[in-house]
Amino acid sequence: MGEEIGTDTAPLPGLDPFAPGFYEDPYPQYAAIREAAPVQRTAFGPWLVTRWETVHQLLRDPTTSVEDRNATTPRRDAAFVEAAGERAQRGTRAILNIDPPDHTRLRRLVSKAFTPRTVERLRPRIEALVDELLDSVVARGDGHLDAIADLAFPLPFAVISEMLGMPEGDRDALRHWSHTLTQALDPVLALANAEAIFDASDHMTEVVTAAIAWKRGRPDDDDLLQALLRAEEGGDVLSERELIDNVVLLYLAGHETTVNLIGNGTLALVRHPDQLDRLRREPGLDAAAVDELLRYDSPVQFSRRIALQALDLDGHRVEPGDFVMTGLGAANRDQAKFGPDADELRLDRTDASHHVSFGSGVHHCLGAALARLEGRIAIGALVRRFDHLELAAEPRWNGRIILRGLDELALSL
Secondary structure, eight states: OOOOOSSSSOOOOOOOTTSTTTTTOOHHHHHHHHHHOSEEEOTTSSEEEOSHHHHHHHHTOTTEEOOGGGOSSOSSOHHHHHHHGGGGGTTTTSGGGOOTTHHHHHHHHHHGGGSHHHHHTTHHHHHHHHHHHHHHHHHHOSSEEETIIIIITHHHHHHHHHHHTOOOOOHHHHHHHHHHHGGGGOHHHHHHTHHHHHHHHHHHHHHHHHHHHHHHTOTTOOSHHHHHHHHHHTSSSSOHHHHHHHHHHHHHHTTHHHHHHHHHHHHHHHTOHHHHHHHHHOGGGHHHHHHHHHHHSOSBOEEEEEESSOEEETTEEEOTTOEEEEEHHHHTTOHHHHOTTTTSOOTTOTTGGGOOTTOOGGGSOTTHHHHHHHHHHHHHHHHHHOSOOEESSOOEEOOOSSBOOEEEOEEEO
16 A cells, blocks of 8 residues: 555555554554655555654644645545534634644643643542542452453543533443544544444534533532633633534543553553563552553554645655644654664663654643553552453454554453
């Protein structure tokens, strides 16, 4: 699926999510691409870059955009957009999908809730939630744990719900809708599951709209949703569309990617018992370990940029309006950046924090400090609560290209 050089040469390796084993382990494919064709025009349209230096440069380039209106070709399949109708506009005013100066204005409003100092105040509550979840596993007494259903999902879901001040709801239904809705990010799943995505979008919009109406009647609440409401009601700060789009984004992004961090990280440790044992013995490694786990198997594998002017990427001319996929997962295993052992898990790696799993530049992940804290507490508590962790069944991957994670991780204790 890559470019060809001349008529007598074999095609260069390209991104092929349909290749056997891709979702279980895409990294050999990334390595082949990074070595032979680190900048290439993919068979499905966008450019793909896979080396750390180029990815990092592009993520920080102010001459690129994240707004689809600047693209010369649509990001989504025409059939999907047509079927979506007006629903295709949902999310377009979220900070993930807009450029400065609007992005700067909205991020300034929301970022106060996610500063490292503010997030650190959540530590006791996160620790208590983790203890409660693991206590429930112990009380069940069956010697098994699904790291996703029992820990990785309920923890960040509870944390972001409490931060926003969301009313109580059907947790299982919300999990299903959010998990389905994020398929819209995936070029393969978006078209295959369009109707389910639209249905989930309708439900999530209803939930958030109802929560906003409920919160308007509770002016004394001290939470993130109330803070956004006060900003919106102050005049021209947040439009109704911006309010809804950003609450949906915070709700989804506040737990979906952290589920993948905890799940992917736990699996990586179970498959590397020497590193798991070291983490169990050395709590001082917790902070560095989370960054290495993020580097080793990133919860977000790709991020998009749109060229606003012609770009030269390693000798390839990218035209204005072209989509470029930055391969975060591939860049995180680049030996030119992380050394000859880049494919190995090493919790004491000194430059692990240079990973691009949270992106970079003005769109660097707003919740990075919160995700790190939740991952550090959850994974640290899990490996120290149970002195024996091993796979009880083959992990079940979610089949996503963008948001790489597990649907099930069955462990015996």
